[in-house]
Amino acid sequence: MKLSELLQAVEAEVLWSDPAHDATDVANVISSDLMSDVLMMDAEQPLLLSSLVSDQSLRTANVVGAVALVVANGKIPPPNMVELAQELGITLARTEMAKFEASVALGKALGR
Amino acid sequence: MEPLQLTAEQSPLLFLELLYKLRVRDVMAKDLVTIARSATMRDLKRLMQERKVSGVPVVENKRLYGIVSIEDLIQALEKNRMDAPVSEFMAPNAVTVEENMPLSIVMSYFNKYDYRRFPVLNASNEPVGIITARSINSRLLMELFRELARIENQYVLPVDDNATCYFKTYRIQKADFDNAGKASTEIKNVLRDRGIAAKTIRRVAIAAYELEINLAVHSDGGTLTFRADEDEIQIVSKDQGPGIADVSLAMKEGWTTANEWVKAMGFGAGMGLPNAKRVADEFHIASALGVGTNVTARFILPKAVPTPPASLPTAAVPGA
Numbered sequence A: 001m002k003l004s005e006l007l008q009a010v011e012a013e014v015l016w017s018d019p020a021h022d023a024t025d026v027a028n029v030i031s032s033d034l035m036s037d038v039l040m041m042d043a044e045q046p047l048l049l050s051s052l053v054s055d056q057s058l059r060t061a062n063v064v065g066a067v068a069l070v071v072a073n074g075k076i077p078p079p080n081m082v083e084l085a086q087e088l089g090i091t092l093a094r095t096e097m098a099k100f101e102a103s104v105a106l107g108k109a110l111g112r
Numbered sequence B: 001m002e003p004l005q006l007t008a009e010q011s012p013l014l015f016l017e018l019l020y021k022l023r024v025r026d027v028m029a030k031d032l033v034t035i036a037r038s039a040t041m042r043d044l045k046r047l048m049q050e051r052k053v054s055g056v057p058v059v060e061n062k063r064l065y066g067i068v069s070i071e072d073l074i075q076a077l078e079k080n081r082m083d084a085p086v087s088e089f090m091a092p093n094a095v096t097v098e099e100n101m102p103l104s105i106v107m108s109y110f111n112k113y114d115y116r117r118f119p120v121l122n123a124s125n126e127p128v129g130i131i132t133a134r135s136i137n138s139r140l141l142m143e144l145f146r147e148l149a150r151i152e153n154q155y156v157l158p159v160d161d162n163a164t165c166y167f168k169t170y171r172i173q174k175a176d177f178d179n180a181g182k183a184s185t186e187i188k189n190v191l192r193d194r195g196i197a198a199k200t201i202r203r204v205a206i207a208a209y210e211l212e213i214n215l216a217v218h219s220d221g222g223t224l225t226f227r228a229d230e231d232e233i234q235i236v237s238k239d240q241g242p243g244i245a246d247v248s249l250a251m252k253e254g255w256t257t258a259n260e261w262v263k264a265m266g267f268g269a270g271m272g273l274p275n276a277k278r279v280a281d282e283f284h285i286a287s288a289l290g291v292g293t294n295v296t297a298r299f300i301l302p303k304a305v306p307t308p309p310a311s312l313p314t315a316a317v318p319g320a
């Protein structure tokens, strides 16, 4: 599924995105607030969903080669996080949905 | 104070360079505490207690009249003259330094004069700060620290003309969450530029990141060293404390000593070390309480294989 479609599925507000990412095919979602758990997953080009707002969630996303980080629970990433997303080339978005709700929405969108 | 034995013949060049490079204005305390001539010795006592200083320049209208120290205060106390004006007890001819002087000259002043502080004047002879052994110490330590870190980071292994080896050491500060992870990001970029396979990059980045975060959250600060050769990649984490009491316990999945603060940042699942071990081809950890922790993760790179002729069918690899 296209990244842009997945972002729509959680009614995400995009804070920074690489235009090239919109058409990227995303087949995996990792939903977690535990960075080491994320680092344990073997998913190709995942979308990372987390309720954590920190540079570390972006850096973790970068390490696992994620295309996008979606921040759940209506949290608002600060400007420096948006800058870091740009530096790392990771699409950064936020959603008002709770993490669980957003996980379900993404799962449905992917037909799981 | 014991005279500082700093002679040009004995000091390392880098240190001398520092003494000449740093100016008084870089080193002085700028939040100058001053007192007027007409203030009483009792006022002085209160001021010294409040501001925790042991010497106060006597200043009025940006002009320096002298300096009054804790020794003068003791004199006043002994003579029971706490209501006398500061002007009676101050040393009127304070030895001053100029803000543009190199630090090396001030060091010689400390040896030449028996004073523990020198008021600093700008070009218009206005007092702008004060220089003490303490202000010099802290600044010098900071500069030396920075310089050492720079040297450490600059240290690139001399290699042959083919220059295929890359080596870099990063200093990771304790509890520095803003910068933790930067080294791993850079390592990832270097590997990409070297044309390493994406899967390998990911494994190395995972190990580097886990070890880097461990340095920031569990150690007193340390170094992360990255070395990439033609046939292998190494990530080495080193710190000098506090060390791990039971390494086999620390290697167990889920075992952690992380506090609530670390957990709030998304770490502390107790998975980092096992994960770093999982992704590495070789993994070593050695640690002792009060000594520190060393972790090495090695990744063996496949020998460059000649690409098979196009006519040969390639087997489909699931998930590749």
Ligand SMILES: Nc1ncnc2c1ncn2[C@@H]1O[C@H](COP(=O)(O)OP(=O)(O)OP(=O)(O)O)[C@@H](O)[C@H]1O
Residues within 6 Å of the ligand: A036, A037, B210, B214, B215, B218, B219, B239, B241, B242, B243, B244, B250, B251, B255, B256, B257, B258, B266, B267, B268, B269, B270, B271, B272, B273, B274, B293
């Ligand atoms: N450099 C270090 N210095 C001191 N103790 C360490 C160091 N690295 C790890 N430890 C100890 O080993 C434990 C396990 O480390 P590990 O990386 O596996 O998990 P964690 O850091 O606690 O959590 P996670 O990595 O999942 O975020 C830590 O909780 C800590 O007690």
Ligand SMILES: [Mg+2]
Residues within 6 Å of the ligand: B210, B213, B214, B267, B268, B271, B272, B273
């Ligand atoms: Mg860890």
